[in-house]
Amino acid sequence: MRRFFLCGTGAILVVSALAACQQKQEVAESEIVRPILSTVLKIQPVQIRGFAGKVEPRFETQLGFRTLGRIVRRDVSVGDQVSNGQEIAAIDPLALELAVQAAEAALSSAKAQLANAATTEDRQRALLGQNSATEAALEQAQRAHEAAAASAVQAEANLTKAKEDLGYAILRSDFDGVVTSLQADVGQTVTAGQLVAVVARPDIREAVVDIPEAIAGTVKVGSKFQVALQIDPVIRASGTVRQIAPQADEATRTRRTRITLEQPPEGFRLGTTITAYLTTAADPKIHIPATSILERDGKTFVWLIDENLGTASTKEVKLESRTDAEAIVADGLADGDRIASAGVHSLSEGQKIKMTDGKSL
Known part of the structure; x- marks a missing residue:
């Protein structure tokens, strides 16, 4: 019995020592100053969105x-x-030139037949006046004259068409x-x-961009855009929406929008890549990056940063909606709050932190 009691006492001492070590480790971890990325939540009075595209002509002809x-x-x-x-x-114009020569020869033949038919008609009319021919013979000569005249007109039209076809070469x-x-x-x-x-035609140029369907509903014909060159954003021009695709693309769910540029600088050459900026009233709701969200026990949290104490603590929030890129907060955060925007799984409650630029909070 005595040996058993000693072993039990030893076990208690070991457990106590492990607990003390764990407590010291937690204290040490809480004292680590961890650099983090953070963002300040701020509701902007206006929202500016940029859409990539390129400069295209308004008028072009496929020849x-x-x-x-x-x-x-x-x-x-x-x-x-x-x-x-x-x-x-x-x-190669050879076949077309031969067609013109054939049409010219056919016209010459038709004209000769026309002249012959006219002479025959005159002769039959003179013979009829001398009672040496019948009226039937005169009528036959007249019909032959009319047929020859029609053939000459057709041959002349064929020559005109052959010459026109030669011009198409x-x-x-x-x-x-x-x-x-x-x-x-x-x-x-x-x-x-x-x-x-x-x-x-390079005189009238347009910026062509694809706008997501969710945003395209706020864009109308006549809406104003600021368009900047991607190679040099300082070079800008204003533009007005001329046309919006009535339906979204099935694959990208975007609508093709054509923006007529107003007196664009020389840098806006055809095919140049641009960014078109749309300025609208901002959404009064708070948007946070998806990387700042921490989920535990079926609840949603963010790391709220106390700039006076230089620590981070969890803050439960309620989300209105969420995508792969961002989420809209329904309750739990206010304008001006600073939250951690990355590394949310590597922080601990009350941990000391500093900004990534080296400035301690």
Whole structure:
């Protein structure tokens, strides 16, 4: 019995020693000054949202040959400026030239037949006056004359069409603009209407952005945007919404919005990437980053920072809604509160903290 009592006493001493060590460890951990990332909750009177996009022309034309042929020449490249009527490309004109020659020959033949029919009609009329021919013969000559005249008109129309088709062998620009795309090269056979080049008018430029459907509902035709170049945000231009897609894209759930730029600087070249900024009245609700949320025992907490004591303590909050990026707080926080925005699982109650810039709270 005595030995058992000694063993029991030893066990009690060991447990007491472990408890003391654990208590010392907790005290030591509470005294560790941990650097953290934090954010101050502040309700802004206005909210500015930015949407990435690019500069596109308002007017552009897709050009293609009106007849089948093989491209033998292309005189422009992407980015070249072209004037109204300038040649862009050409197809082999040999078949079209032969068609013109055939139409000219057919017209000459039709004119000869017309002249012969007119002479025959005059002769039959003279013979009828001398009672040497019948009226039936004269009527037949008149019908032949009319048929020859119609054939001559048809041959002349065919020649006009053949010459017009020959003109289609050269692709020309319809206005002053910039070549933004080329879809065919020399040696390629193209069909009538197949896209060869795209020419855009650079005088009227637009910023084209995709706006999430939830925000697009607040944007209307005529809404104002500030548009800045991504390569140099100092260069800016104002713009007005001209068009909003009536339906959202099925994949991205965004609506394509076209913003007409008002006297944009030279830096706003076609294809340049931009950011369009929309300024709206801010949501009076408090938004917090999703990384600041701590969940324990079915409740939601954040680490509230006491700037006077330099410590962090948990604060229970109620959320109205939550996404992967942020959450809206329904109750528990106020404007001006500072909370930890990252590392919420590595903090302990009452722990000493400091800002990441080295400034102790």
